[in-house]
Amino acid sequence: MTNRISAFFKTAGWKTPKVRVVGVLGHSLCGSTILNLILDCHPDIFGGGELYYLMEKKEAELPFELVCTNCLSNCRIWTQDFINLSPERNLYSYICNQSGKRVIVDSSKKLDWFREREKDEAGVSFLYVVVVKHPVRHVASYVCRAMEVEGWEAYLKPENTIDLLYEKYNAILDYLEKKRRHFVILQYENLVRNPQEALSRILSRVSLDYIPEMEKYWRKEHHQLAGNMGAVYGATERWSPWNPKTKVHPAKREQYESNAQKGLFVDEKYKNFLTRDQLKQILGNRKVRDFSRRFKIVDEDFEV
Numbered sequence: 378m379t380n381r382i383s384a385f386f387k388t389a390g391w392k393t394p395k396v397r398v399v400g401v402l403g404h405s406l407c408g409s410t411i412l413n414l415i416l417d418c419h420p421d422i423f424g425g426g427e428l429y430y431l432m433e434k435k436e437a438e439l440p441f442e443l444v445c446t447n448c449l450s451n452c453r454i455w456t457q458d459f460i461n462l463s464p465e466r467n468l469y470s471y472i473c474n475q476s477g478k479r480v481i482v483d484s485s486k487k488l489d490w491f492r493e494r495e496k497d498e499a500g501v502s503f504l505y506v507v508v509v510k511h512p513v514r515h516v517a518s519y520v521c522r523a524m525e526v527e528g529w530e531a532y533l534k535p536e537n538t539i540d541l542l543y544e545k546y547n548a549i550l551d552y553l554e555k556k557r558r559h560f561v562i563l564q565y566e567n568l569v570r571n572p573q574e575a576l577s578r579i580l581s582r583v584s585l586d587y588i589p590e591m592e593k594y595w596r597k598e599h600h601q602l603a604g605n606m607g608a609v610y611g612a613t614e615r616w617s618p619w620n621p622k623t624k625v626h627p628a629k630r631e632q633y634e635s636n637a638q639k640g641l642f643v644d645e646k647y648k649n650f651l652t653r654d655q656l657k658q659i660l661g662n663r664k665v666r667d668f669s670r671r672f673k674i675v676d677e678d679f680e681v
């Protein structure tokens with residue numbers, strides 16, 4: 378919705394079109410950035426990325442400069458003025474005006490952030506998408522990250538990641554069910570293996586149609602705040618320095634570089650990052666079995 382359209386609706390005495398938000402819930406390394414980039418390819422959607430950073434920036438010193446992951450400090454949407462002036466209330470309408478789109482994707486993933494947004498946004502309807510990843514792949518992503526970033530060493534042990542994900546995801550689903558929010562559960566593997574089916578489930582809930590071009594997400598210009606380095610590489614073929622503190626493990630680098638522009642692919646890093654014993658330990662874990670049942674995780678065979 379541009380200012381001009383908004384003014385037109387006001388002068389014509391019509392209601393301004395409603396802002397719809399696709400709120401992505403989950404936890405780090407679940408696949409939320411790739412979902413944001415793919416949804417952003419729809420002509421009526423703006424994939425804004427992890428919008429909670431706008432408020433984090435106001436409240437605390439970020440360890441990096443907040444910029445668009447694709448254009449860095451030269452973005453026509455996320456200008457420094459636009460970032461600095463972002464309001465605490467009605468943030469999504471503010472972003473609608475700048476992007477010209479009526480559906481905003483916020484891939485913040487954090488439940489507390491969206492609970493606050495629900496209070497501070499007038500006239501916004503939320504559809505939540507809970508992004509889950511098979512625990513074997515999610516744990517492997519954490520092992521890889523623990524080798525890349527200081528402070529993540531605890532996640533070299535699969536049981537620590539399992540405990541974390543179990544607690545976070547159950548809290549998300551408990552909230553959505555108790556509060557009767559609109560939501561869909563999206564498994565990352567289904568998104569990349571059968572994007573049409575997976576995306577249609579989300580798009581139909583915001584009255585939009587699936588468009589095949591969405592899958593070729595690297596062909597489109599994107600403007601998002603924060604996000605996974607691998608997914609940003611897929612869209613730009615650059616290891617974006619938006620967060621200079623993040624290093625990229627050589628095995629991850631190789632996986633993304635060898636798949637550039639070949640379409641969506643399943644992240645198979647677990648083959649590099651888990652031992653046979655760890656794989657057995659994950660698949661036999663009671664919390665993993667409970668989680669898989671509750672989130673209807675599609676079973677598959679894994680080999681290392």
Ligand SMILES: [Zn+2]
Binds near residue numbers: 452
């Ligand atoms: Zn940009």
